[in-house]
Amino acid sequence: MFGSLTDKLDSAFKKLRGKGILSEKNIKDAMREVRQALLEADVNYKVAKNFIKAVEEQAVGTEVLKALDPSQQVIKVVHDEMVKLLGTKAVPVAPITKTPSVYMICGLQGSGKTTLSGKLALDAKRKKKKPLLVAADNNRPAAVKQLKVLADSIQVEHFFLEGKTPPEICYAAVKYAEKNFIDLVILDTAGRLHVDDELMAELDEIKQKTKPDEILLVADAMTGQDAVNVAQSFNDLLHITGVVLSKMDGDARGGAALSIREVTGCPIKLASTGEKLSDLEIFHPERMATRILGMGDVLSLVEKVQENIDIEQATKMQEKLLKQKFDFEDFLTQMEQLKKMGPLESILGMIPGANKALKGVKIDERGMERMVAIIKSMTTYERQNPKVIDGSRKKRIAAGSGNTVQSVNQLLKQFFQMQKMFGNFNKKKMRGIPGGMPRF
Ligand SMILES: Nc1nc2c(ncn2[C@@H]2O[C@H](COP(=O)(O)OP(=O)(O)O)[C@@H](O)[C@H]2O)c(=O)[nH]1
Ligand SMILES: [Mg+2]
Known part of the structure; x- marks a missing residue:
């Protein structure tokens, strides 16, 4: 969302970074770039003009706090103005109170x-x-x-x-x-x-x-x-x-x-x-402005996770993980919960810093689909007791899910590695794996 605008704003703010003081000139220079970025993002001309004016007025008048980098202060002003532009507060849709x-x-x-x-x-x-x-x-x-x-x-x-x-x-x-x-x-x-x-x-x-x-x-x-x-x-x-x-x-x-x-x-x-x-x-x-400025959107992420992840179930999973009782049935449940949250890329986009760190990285959603298909081709007994999956079972599972035996092997290997990893956690008495979510 808004990737190109975010990048351009970021590069405008970079120029202010490390500057000892905010002079009228360096603010104006940065704002020229911000204005250009807004216009390129197809923001209405008048809206962009008024926006820049409001930001400049505030930024120039601001006393530079020693503890802050000047760029951070300007970002704050831009952020606040952007929040105003977007409407300040969320306006809910009319509640469903009448019939109908x-x-x-x-x-x-x-x-x-x-x-x-x-x-x-x-x-x-x-x-x-x-x-x-x-x-x-x-x-x-x-x-x-x-x-x-x-x-x-x-x-x-x-x-x-x-x-x-x-x-x-x-x-x-x-x-x-x-x-x-x-x-x-x-x-x-x-x-x-x-x-x-x-x-x-x-x-x-x-x-x-x-x-x-x-x-x-x-x-x-x-x-x-x-x-x-x-x-x-x-x-x-x-x-x-x-x-x-x-x-x-x-x-x-x-x-x-x-x-x-x-x-x-x-x-x-x-x-x-x-x-x-x-x-x-x-x-x-507020959150939209934060997202546009590339600060990530932790609040939306938290909400999304709360809506789609059953906390009680997640806690149970976590316990199972730590006791090394986590099996493929649990794994399937977790994958399905993850999928409900929408495309992984959009979730990652909300995490601060993830946008940049993951730039160009393609999340392997097809790989996840493949894992789910393989697990679905296992019998319940096999899902609960992955250790029994031998050569002939592997062949059957591979054929049933339209995969190669190699893929089945790979999944099993990852699964056992994960079990081992969580087993080690337990030995060290480490607690509090967030949401109990396994990561592959
Ligand atoms: N990516 C994406 N596609 C959407 C979204 N909303 C609608 N679409 C797609 O846009 C197309 C038109 O949507 P539709 O609801 O039929 O539009 P309508 O003609 O206004 O009823 C369909 O292919 C939808 O799947 C959205 O928020 N994101
Ligand atoms: Mg329609």
């Missing part, structure tokens, strides 16, 4: 509306609420089907009426929800390639008929200033209640994230960070 609450999802075609609808439904389900996914698009049968497939995959109810207009469908969906104890109605509206009057009229009619608690605009973060313009048009006509930045995991350059709130005045409420339905984050201005 209504969220209307809008945006251009391909921006990620249907995906977000599914994510919101899954999130509601996790909160023990009953969502309803409404296909408010009668133009494209494929779009209706896509939502249906999504709904089925998370076992959520789906609503659609053949031959009706989107406003009629939405109105009927809310009525249906009232009678059927649905907590949250999610309206996945139709998109277009461009903002047009016909679409806006349709969306406005849906709004009038359903009185949504949230009108969320999905803006594709990869499109930079285009996303800002789209958000502005939607807001002018529809008065949206919040923006969701989608595809933040991709090559998003930062322009949309850094300009959209300032230009539209609408809060960014959520960030969509992947194609999987669990890839949804609350947008925290």
